[in-house]
Structure formats: C-alpha cells, structure tokens
Amino acid sequence: MAEPIHIPVILQECLALLGPRPGDTVVDCTAGRGGHAEALAGAIGPDGTLVLIDLDAGNLETARRHVESKHPDGPQVHAVHGSFGLVHRHLEDLDLRADVVLADLGFSSTQMDDPERGMSFRQDAPLDMRFDTSKGPTAAQILESSSEDELEEMIRDFGEEPLARRIAQKVVRARDEKPIEMTGQLTQLVREAYGRRAATARMDPATRTFMALRIAVNDELVALDALLAAIVYGAEARTSVGWLNQGARIGIISFHSLEDRPVKRAFADLTRRMLATHLTKGPLRASPEEERANRRSRSAKLRVVELT
Numbered sequence: 490m491a492e493p494i495h496i497p498v499i500l501q502e503c504l505a506l507l508g509p510r511p512g513d514t515v516v517d518c519t520a521g522r523g524g525h526a527e528a529l530a531g532a533i534g535p536d537g538t539l540v541l542i543d544l545d546a547g548n549l550e551t552a553r554r555h556v557e558s559k560h561p562d563g564p565q566v567h568a569v570h571g572s573f574g575l576v577h578r579h580l581e582d583l584d585l586r587a588d589v590v591l592a593d594l595g596f597s598s599t600q601m602d603d604p605e606r607g608m609s610f611r612q613d614a615p616l617d618m619r620f621d622t623s624k625g626p627t628a629a630q631i632l633e634s635s636s637e638d639e640l641e642e643m644i645r646d647f648g649e650e651p652l653a654r655r656i657a658q659k660v661v662r663a664r665d666e667k668p669i670e671m672t673g674q675l676t677q678l679v680r681e682a683y684g685r686r687a688a689t690a691r692m693d694p695a696t697r698t699f700m701a702l703r704i705a706v707n708d709e710l711v712a713l714d715a716l717l718a719a720i721v722y723g724a725e726a727r728t729s730v731g732w733l734n735q736g737a738r739i740g741i742i743s744f745h746s747l748e749d750r751p752v753k754r755a756f757a758d759l760t761r762r763m764l765a766t767h768l769t770k771g772p773l774r775a776s777p778e779e780e781r782a783n784r785r786s787r788s789a790k791l792r793v794v795e796l797t
C-alpha cells in the first residue's frame with residue numbers, strides 16, 4: 490500500500506537558498522516524511538552526509554527509507570530519534586559539523602490526518618497529540634492535571650484564543666463529571682464556550698484550542714528556543730569547537746507568528762553581531778502557484794541566514 494504523503498513546502502526556494510553542495514554535511518532537523526531530505530540528499534551526492542532528526546519514530550523511519558530508496562548510492566544517512574533542541578549534541582555525538590541546516594517546523598500532514606494521533610478536531614479520536622509517542626504526557630493527561638489558570642494561560646498564549654477563560658472553565662467543570670479523553674468531547678466544550686459566536690466565527694472554534702494543546706504537549710516553543718540557542722552557540726563557536734562549519738546556511742520554515750517571531754529575532758541578533766548575514770530579506774512565502782496547489786504552504790514563511 491502506498492505511504493500517506495506530506496508535500497514539502499517552499500522546496501525549490503529552500504534548495505536555492507541553502508545551496509547544498511556535493512560532499513556537504515546536511516542536517517534536516519525535522520525529517521518528517523523525507524520530502525526536503527530527499528532533495529537535499531540528491532544535491533550532496535555520495536560524498537555527502539545527511540543527518541535526519543525527528544521526534545516521531547515512524548516519520549523518521551519513513552524519511553530514511555524514502556531517501557535511501559531514491560538515492561541508493563547517495564550520501565551516508567544518520568537517523569536520530571530525538572529533538573532538534575539538542576541538535577548540537579546529536580552532531581557532536583556523530584563527530585560531524587554541518588554545512589546546511591533546515592528546520593520545517595510543526596507537524597506533517599500525515600500526523601494531522603492520522604486519527605490515532607488525536608491532533609485534529611475533524612475526527613473523533615483519543616486526545617494524544619504527541620509527536621514522540623514513547624514519552625511525555627498526552628493531551629488528555631494535560632487537560633486532566635492542569636489547573637484552570639494553567640489551562641487558560643496555555644489556550645491564550647499558545648492559541649491566541651480570546652475566549653481562553655471561558656474554555657478553561659468549561660474544561661474544568663466537564664472533567665469533574667467525566668475525564669476528557671476524546672477530541673470530540675473537547676470540540677464540543679469549545680463550541681459550548683463559543684455559544685452563538687460559533688456560527689459567525691471565521692474558523693472552526695476548536696482550531697486555536699487544539700493548536701494550543703498540541704504546542705503544549707510537544708513543548709514546541711521550548712524546543713524552538715533551544716534550537717535557536719544551539720544555532721547561536723554554533724555561530725559563536727564555529728572557529729574552534731561547535732557543530733556548525735564556517736559559512737553554514739541555516740533555514741527555518743515557520744507556520745505561525747509564535748514560531749516566526751523568535752526566529753526573526755534570533756536571526757536579526759546574529760546579523761547585528763556580524764555572526765551571519767541574511768539570505769532572505771523578509772520572510773520568503775510560497776509562490777501563488779504553490780499556495781493554490783498546497784493549502785498548507787499558505788502560512789509558511791522561510792528565513793535563511795549564512796554564517797560569516
């Protein structure tokens with residue numbers, strides 16, 4: 490049976506700006522289904538080295554298989570099951586230094602569409618939401634163990650949801666009756682919190698709450714901060730130890746402002762300190778053709794820097 494697919498976003502622009510060359514060491518921090526990785530592997534060829542990182546063991550294995558089947562005589566591939574927040578450690582363990590680094594943040598379409606993962610409010614499923622199903626609390630456990638204030642803060646800060654307080658109250662009242670274990674239960678509670686506003690809302694009322702919960706379950710913003718700190722550390726250390734080669738190009742694709750803001754700030758700081766130069770003036774967006782062909786690309790923003 491054919492594997493479910495995830496279409497890589499802004500792919501050609503990534504390749505052009507990251508400029509992978511034969512023999513380079515490339516790190517794909519978010520291997521996903523291997524779309525970007527496969528293209529990068531083709532560019533670095535048999536003398537190159539490709540490090541694939543993903544929190545999702547299934548995605549990581551799919552990416553590795555995809556790359557190796559497309560490029561049987563291609564680069565040496567290392568697959569690392571872990572967080573990109575520790576990318577410097579992973580590279581140090583492998584005794585490698587990177588020439589090109591890519592992070593395509595968030596989730597793959599296959600994770601969102603898989604009912605087992607409980608990331609989508611479009612199908613009723615257990616509230617799990619973890620990228621790495623081997624550890625950490627599930628979404629249901631977070632809903633069970635957080636105080637009302639913590640829930641409100643999470644839904645407001647990670648979902649930018651104006652009705653966070655009402656939704657948190659609904660969750661706490663409902664869980665006193667019965668644990669909230671299914672996506673359908675949470676969707677219903679959010680709809681009740683919205684009341685008549687649900688009919689006129691621009692997006693499904695559950696969108697922001699589900700996004701907030703997914704970000705919290707996977708510590709997404711903490712991991713991104715750790716990745717950015719690792720990049721700064723690598724940029725500062727590149728002439729001695731460190732995990733980034735001089736001239737390394739680093740690209741990050743974000744999908745919402747909570748991701749893009751820290752990337753923008755960290756890259757601006759690197760350029761201000763003359764540790765890097767911008768290869769993208771502002772954020773680079775998908776072309777109108779790509780936006781038409783792939784809905785997900787509409788919110789994608791790519792920023793790329795080159796270490797000096």
Ligand SMILES: C[S@@+](CC[C@H](N)C(=O)[O-])C[C@H]1O[C@@H](n2cnc3c(N)ncnc32)[C@H](O)[C@@H]1O
Nearest residue numbers: 497519521522523524525543544545572573712
């Ligand atoms: C948008 S998808 C990447 C898609 C990939 N570029 C492709 O072309 O198939 C994002 C991936 O990042 C992974 N991920 C999310 N947070 C992570 C983290 N902190 N460390 C490593 N992988 C992470 C997810 O499991 C998912 O597979």
